[in-house]
Amino acid sequence: MTSEIKVPTLPESIADALIVTWHKKEGDPVRRDEVLVDIETDKVVMEVPASEDGVLGKIIEGEGTTVSAHQLIGSIEAAPAGGAAPAASKPDEAAEAPATESEAGGAGQTSPAVRKALTAAGLQASDVKGSGKNGRLTKGDVEQHVAELAKAKPAAAAPAAKPAAASTTALPIVADGERVEKRVPMSRLRARIAERLLSASQNTAMLTTFNEIDMSAFIALRNQYKDRFEKSHGVKLGFMSIFLKASTEALKRYPDINASIDGDEVVYHGYCDIGVAVSSERGLVVPVLRNTEHMSLADVEKTIGLYAEKARDGKLSLDEMTGGTFTVSNGGVFGSLLSTPILNPPQSAILGMHATQDRPVAINGEVVIRPMMYVALSYDHRIVDGKGAVGFLKTIKELVEDPARIVFDL
Template identity: 50%
Template sequence: MTIEVRVPTLGESVTEATVATWFKKPGDTVTEDEMLCELETDKVTVEVPSPASGKLAEIVAQEGDTVGVDALLASIAEEGNAGPEETKVKESVSAQKTEDDAEYAEEISGKGGETVDIMVPTLGESVTEATVSTWFKSEGDNVAQDEILCELETDKVSVEVPAPAAGTLGKITAQEGETIEAGGKLGEMTSGGAAPAKKSGDAPKSDAKPTGDGQKDVENAPSANKLMAEKNISADQVTGTGRDGRIMKEDVLNAISAPKAAPSAPAAPRAPVPADDAAREERVKMTRLRQTIAKRLKDSQNTAAMLTTYNEVDMTEVMALRKEYKDLFEKKHGVRLGFMSFFTKACCHALKEVPEVNAEIDGTDIVYKNFVHMGVAAGTPTGLVVPVIRDADSMSFAEIEKAIAEKGKRARDGKLSMSEMQGGTFTISNGGVYGSLMSSPILNPPQSGILGMHKIQERPMAINGQVVIRPMMYLALSYDHRIVDGKGAVTFLVRVKEALEDPRRLLMDL
């Protein structure tokens, strides 16, 4: 049987890639998940693993060819049809199974229960791996169907893995702290019956290759090794972003193009800490989510030409309107009338007039969005997340309030899916709920604009020649100056201000 090797999903808005390097040649024996080739897109380098064990029969796309998503790269003659030589290899690998594992499998099969694999669930678009954060069950524990077995951490959200059937947890193959690919195996369980208890002296065995800190020898991508040799760069000078710190060709290119630091510029090591202070410190490894937040925010500063413009809005009319109708609104729609729906509506209104704030840069193109997918930044115990309210420009006040309330609750509970945090075109961040009086929000790439709301504070204002006390709020719009000019940014903020100071303008589309 012949297995096709095809171009995997390359990520949002990426439609093609170039074949950079083939690590195997026709006739070579390959094992499942072994890296066959490396693709380069305009954003990242993608490794293509073997979908099955066997022999590489034919390479269709040669090095340097440009291929689209799902295009045929090569074909593999599956193990069973590859001939006597491969059969010997298979038998040799099988012979290396330890006696303990054989006994364990024998015991499980003797109980009459069916062995069920516990697999990594779908992690979402562009997410290819996760780290095993916590196992809630131990080997030998009885579990009910859909009972949560473990929790995985990706660079975006935490994912719970439920039991695929009722029975007993058998062998855990991916330990806490290990990184495992989407669709990978986490462990085994026996449906019905009860699995044998492991001997107390036995350490859990894993068929998975060692990862993380236990992986001492991480083989870099061949294309990366070749480029480092050509440029006379050592691996110590390159930060690997591949799995387990593997150095990719893109990492070498980044190291080459990075500006040379002055001799005095290297990051200084942490200053020595007195012993009595060190004893009272606590060192905690950053979660993948926190690492991703840090990386994305720094990338945003490094990539966009970010500026911030400010204005202030008199909240008198919005507060009066809310006070007058909030009880009737809640009674009819079953949700509280807050300020976020007013700001969302005002922003959607302003984005129609200044569409570049709702656009993004793709290479040398500007992509204008004829819709508004509004990101609403929300603080959670694990970090900042930005759930997206899709087509907010076509929603009513009640629909917006319901969507924000529902997604906010799911964000705090850690239940948001990846798809609910992707595709935003503009973002609103309300630092005022924490008491912030003024701040400069940072862009959420690839978006070109983000509005910062702040604390409502009574201040003396000069109105019609008289000093009066008014509830005022500072507004801050951070924007990408590469596509948004100062005039457009100021116009956007003025339109938001006008709509909030006279909410009737929203009804009249003025």
């Protein structure tokens, strides 16, 4: 009996996808629900699991092939007599099978990011002990294992040792005077990012306004309550939550910032869905926090933390990255002092946060040292006037510099 392996249904806005990795070879035994192939779209990596136990038959479409929805890419054949495929679990062992596979770090229980790290390091999943839920293997476990192996090697042997995980874009070390180039195909996500950024710069009347924020009041408040906050909510209190809450309040006061252009019409949104730019190995992704007007600081921090983890593991779904009425990007985590963020169409504005640095400022006629952050608001001048953009950014400044205003809705 033969079972077909087909490309899953693709989102409405995506016409095709790319086969990134086959995790099995022709003739390899497979288990039901074990991940067979990773398929990359413009936004997410989709995992295609086995529909039944058996043996992987002919791979019709190999790695690097562009495919469409429901296209046949391979098959699963029935296991030959003699049991080439793994035997089914006994009834009394069935409940323990998933946990045992996870503890062993089985490939079917790991994310694409983890499998990529294992392959780059030349390791098997069973070589690394997982620290996740039910012994699930994480990318951090692989990196820590590689680091421990490197430390265990004798110091004298270190110069001759080969790096555990070489970058796919790294150039080989060559003799002086040689000029080396390397060409690698652009990922679909990177190509899509380039397309959207170019479209934003060409099809919008983008302008940027700047301001600076004295972070001393919020830093003092956070230092006072950070331990109790973490103990009560199980998450650390960071800068992103206060800026998202301040942005939400500012969006209520300046509805043009929360609007978008659709043809000849302006769409005003009666809700605040704020996207948060997150850096991942595959590129920049922007998961969306829905209805931030109803979220607490703790809700915001928890959701951002969840999205960041999913981005690292390549687990963000398309629904989590679609929509959004406004975006916040924090280049400060990488040390950026000042930048002009690019719009995320069809949104009309994006807020850019930057690094907090101690700088001399004049307050009440005296020069004092305060932790200051530059902020930037890029906006579409077709729908947002300069007065509104400046007022919006000033509102965020006032709310962050006096966090009690958010608490008391002032």
